[in-house]
Amino acid sequence: MVAEPVDRAAAPVRPTPVGRRVAPRRSRAWLGVLLVLVAAIGGLCLLYLEQTSRVVELGYELTRLQRNRDQVALEVAALRYELARRQSLARVEELARxxxxxxPLRKAESLRLARPAPLPTPVPPPRSERSWWQRVQDALLGVGHAEAETTP
Structure with missing residues (x-):
């Protein structure tokens, strides 16, 4: 028997048990898919939490704004009451006195006045009887027409 030279640079050969087949090595692509899937689910969870916290924040703001609206409505009602109280005839009479x-007036007298004669209404000057196309032509050519005023 002659010994064969052993090449140590070559991959070591694993011994295989008798009766079992060696399964080929699977690639680890499933690990990448699993990581992407976990990252996507994590991202969706974070998005859900962000949206939920935003809804809660908007709910608090809505409650605050409703409270402010109610307070302003009360102030408006109080101001309307004060305005009505100050405009009442009894208060105005008491304040005047x-x-x-x-x-208060004891005796009322009426006076009759003669109306002055109405003023004459000014009559507008007669307009020149030029057709619309003549006016357009004059406007395009830059021709002007002066009209004298008859009212002094």
Missing amino acids: REYGMV
Whole structure:
């Protein structure tokens, strides 16, 4: 028996058990697909959480704005009440008597005045009877027409 030279640079040969076939090595592409799938699910979860927190934030803002609207409505109602109170005839009469020294009218007299004669209405000057196409032609050619005023 002659010994064969052993090439150590060659891949080591694994011993195979008797009766079992060696399965070819599978590629690890499934690992990349799994990582992409996990990243996509994680991204969707983060998007869901972001949207949920935004909805909650908008709910708080809506509640605050409704509270402000109710407060402004109360202020408007109070101002309308104050305006109606100040415009009441009893208050105006009391204020006129107290601050301005006014008293109620005791005797009313009516006066008849003669109306002045109405002023004459000015008559517009007669317009020149030129057709529309003559006016357009004059406007295009730059021809002007002066009209004297008859009113002094």
